[in-house]
Structure formats: structure tokens, C-alpha cells
Amino acid sequence: MLQKMYDWIDERIDITPIWRDIADHEVPEHVNPAHHFSAFVYCFGGLTFFVVVIQILSGMFLTMYYVPDIENAWKSVYYLQTQVAHGQIVRGMHHWGASVVIVMLLLHTLRVFFQGAYKKPRELNWMVGVLLFFVMLGLGFTGYLLPWDNKAYFATEVGLNIAGQVPLIGDWLITLLGGHPEIIGAQTLTRFFAIHVFFLPAALFALLAVHFILIRRQGISGPL
Amino acid sequence: MSDKKKQVTRRQFLNYTLTGVGGFMAAGMLISPLRMAIDPVLQPSGDGDFANVGLSVDDITTEPQPVEWEVEQVDAWYKSDVTRKAFVFKNDQDEIVALSPKCTHLGCMVSWEGSESHPDQFYCPCHDGRFTKDGTNVEGTPPLEPLHVYEHKVENGMLFLGKAYPRGEA
Numbered sequence: 001m002l003q004k005m006y007d008w009i010d011e012r013i014d015i016t017p018i019w020r021d022i023a024d025h026e027v028p029e030h031v032n033p034a035h036h037f038s039a040f041v042y043c044f045g046g047l048t049f050f051v052v053v054i055q056i057l058s059g060m061f062l063t064m065y066y067v068p069d070i071e072n073a074w075k076s077v078y079y080l081q082t083q084v085a086h087g088q089i090v091r092g093m094h095h096w097g098a099s100v101v102i103v104m105l106l107l108h109t110l111r112v113f114f115q116g117a118y119k120k121p122r123e124l125n126w127m128v129g130v131l132l133f134f135v136m137l138g139l140g141f142t143g144y145l146l147p148w149d150n151k152a153y154f155a156t157e158v159g160l161n162i163a164g165q166v167p168l169i170g171d172w173l174i175t176l177l178g179g180h181p182e183i184i185g186a187q188t189l190t191r192f193f194a195i196h197v198f199f200l201p202a203a204l205f206a207l208l209a210v211h212f213i214l215i216r217r218q219g220i221s222g223p224l
Numbered sequence: 225m226s227d228k229k230k231q232v233t234r235r236q237f238l239n240y241t242l243t244g245v246g247g248f249m250a251a252g253m254l255i256s257p258l259r260m261a262i263d264p265v266l267q268p269s270g271d272g273d274f275a276n277v278g279l280s281v282d283d284i285t286t287e288p289q290p291v292e293w294e295v296e297q298v299d300a301w302y303k304s305d306v307t308r309k310a311f312v313f314k315n316d317q318d319e320i321v322a323l324s325p326k327c328t329h330l331g332c333m334v335s336w337e338g339s340e341s342h343p344d345q346f347y348c349p350c351h352d353g354r355f356t357k358d359g360t361n362v363e364g365t366p367p368l369e370p371l372h373v374y375e376h377k378v379e380n381g382m383l384f385l386g387k388a389y390p391r392g393e394a
Contacts, residue, residue, distance in 0.1 A: 061257035075301035087257040
């Protein structure tokens with residue numbers, strides 16, 4: 001049945017080369033944990049991506065209940081946590097995933113660093129990776145405010161004050177990020193929400209695409 | 225002997241295993257979000273509490289009169305007082321009838337004698353839907369079923385209204 005449906009489509013628009021191009025490529029022996037168990041270190045990049053997928057999925061579903069408004073944000077999260085079936089689990093996935101993704105990302109970075117895999121000709125991909133790291137930290141920072149509880153509020157207070165330490169443009173940066181020079185409030189929450197669910201994910205997708213295209217173009221770096 | 229049996233090739237075996245494990249992982253990731261998403265569909269519809277609408281039974285006439293009352297509405301994390309409306313009158317058998325003003329066509333609000341050309345009828349301004357005094361939809365106008373009827377009870381001479389149901393179900 002599935003095979004027939006696939007054949008019907010393939011006969012008309014020839015999709016086999018497309019997915020072959022994406023999925024069908026050789027994994028060199030030195031990165032295959034089945035050959036050398038120590039090759040598991042090569043998994044961290046993929047694991048980072050796997051957790052990112054979980055974050056995107058759980059995040060999409062969370063916005064069904066969450067409202068980025070100072071009157072209702074906390075209440076909607078509380079409702080989701082206490083009244084909605086499996087709400088606690090989905091928010092838990094997003095909450096813990098946010099930490100796990102940073103851990104995986106750091107392990108991936110350490111592997112690339114200590115193996116010297118960033119060296120010529122892969123410098124560009126290292127730079128893209130560093131940008132991805134910043135985007136991920138930004139997602140963590142902006143997402144932290146959204147439950148609008150005390151921890152969220154004061155973490156943002158501290159975070160915005162750190163941004164204010166930037167020479168020359170500090171004060172301007174606080175207003176740009178927080179929406180107001182002094183108040184962390186209505187405008188801060190909507191801004192952080194917009195950055196968290198639209199701007200940074202867009203940047204994340206674009207950078208991830210470049211990251212993956214480059215790794216496929218250049219291949220995995222050789223054995224040590 | 226085994227040559228005659230249908231052999232599972234190594235490739236097939238790997239395909240099945242990988243698809244199975246992959247499907248299991250995908251299901252594990254999706255099951256909770258999906259359950260959470262469909263949660264509103266699975267909530268039981270609550271029976272409405274009866275509310276005093278502030279109308280003495282003695283004041284109910286054979287002429288439909290509009291009554292308004294407030295009920296507390298709980299919308300997930302948001303509680304508010306919303307206004308409900310009904311047209312109340314006594315029918316020919318001297319029974320109290322409370323009709324919902326919500327047009328059964330597409331949900332606009334009807335009013336009693338809302339159109340000068342159709343006295344003694346409920347009229348909906350959106351698409352010229354009409355209902356007779358007992359709530360029956362007038363044939364040839366858009367609504368396809370009668371106005372819904374509030375369940376009612378009388379306590380201490382005051383009228384209490386509950387939820388509106390399609391006629392015949394209340």
C-alpha cells in the first residue's frame with residue numbers, strides 16, 4: 001500500500017533522487033560507534049539537533065495555552081500545569097530540554113574543538129556554530145521570562161542589567177530589549193515572547209540549514 | 225529446507241527494526257503534546273447552574289419580554305461576569321417559556337418584533353431570519369430549527385433560568 005503510493009508519486013515527480021541526496025550517504029568507519037565505541041563523541045551534534053526538534057514540537061504545542069500578557073501569563077502557565085492533561089509533561093519537556101540542549105551543544109563544541117575539526121577548510125562552519133550557540137543562549141534567556149514568576153522576573157532584571165554594561169550603547173540596548181528604560185513589564189514580556197517564538201527560531205533554522213549544508217559539502221573531518 | 229521459506233533479508237530486518245524504533249521514539253515525543261492539544265475536546269460539558277434572573281413570576285405576561293442577568297463564566301484561567309439574555313412569556317397553556325435570543329441560523333441576536341413588517345415574530349437582522357412567538361422558525365427564512373429553550377424553575381415566586389437546549393431536548 002505505502003509502496004504503491006510512493007511509486008505513484010515517484011513515477012510522476014521522481015522524488016527518489018531528492019531523498020537519496022539527503023539521507024543516503026556513507027558513514028565513515030571512524031565516526032561509527034559500532035566500529036570504535038569511542039566514536040560516540042560524534043553523536044553530540046545529532047543529539048543537539050534531536051533535542052532542538054523536541055523543543056520546537058513542545059514549544060508549538062505550549063503556545064496553544066500560553067498568553068504573553070502580564071495579567072494572564074502566569075495564570076495560563078498555572079492552568080496548563082494543573083488543569084490540562086499532560087500539560088505538565090509537555091512543559092516539562094520544554095523546560096528540561098532547554099537545559100539538555102545547552103549541555104549537548106557544549107559537548108559537541110568540545111569535541112570539535114579538541115579534535116581540531118574546526119581547522120581549514122571548516123572555519124566557516126565553526127563560525128556558524130558559534131552563531132548558533134549565541135542564538136541558543138538567546139532562546140534560553142528570552143524563554144526564561146515567559147512564565148512570569150519571581151524567578152523569571154529577577155533573572156531578566158539581572159540579564160538586562162548585564163546588557164546595560166555594554167559600553168556606549170548599554171542604556172539603548174536595555175530599552176531595545178526590554179521595551180522600556182526602567183520597567184520590566186508588559187512590553188518586556190511581549191518582546192521576549194516575539195523574540196523567543198519568531199525571531200530567534202527563524203535565525204536558528206537559517207543557521208542550522210547552513211550548518212548542515214556545509215557539513216554535507218565538506219564531509220566529516222578525517223580520523224585523528 | 226529454509227530455502228523454500230520466505231526469508232527476511234538482512235536489509236529488510238534492519239529496515240523493520242529501524243522503522244520500529246524510530247516510530248516508537250516519534251510516538252514518545254508526540255503522544256503528550258497531542259493529548260494536551262485535544263484536552264478541550266475531551267472535557268465534559270458542564271450543566272449550567274440556575275440563576276435568579278430578577279423577574280417575579282407575577283410579572284410574566286403573554287407578551288415576550290427581554291430579561292438580562294449575569295452569570296460567572298470560567299474560561300480556563302479567565303473568570304468574568306457575562307450577560308445572558310432571554311425572552312420570557314406565558315404560552316397558551318399558561319406555562320412559562322424562556323427562549324434564547326440566539327438565532328439558530330448563524331448565532332446573531334434576535335429581537336421580539338424587531339422588524340416593523342413582521343409584528344408578533346422574532347426577527348434576526350443579520351439574514352432576515354424569523355421565528356413565531358413560540359420560537360418556531362418561519363419557513364422560507366434562513367433558520368432551520370426553532371429557537372432554543374432555557375430550562376427554568378420557580379423559587380419563592382422568582383424565575384430561575386439554567387442552560388438553553390434545542391427544543392424537545394430540554
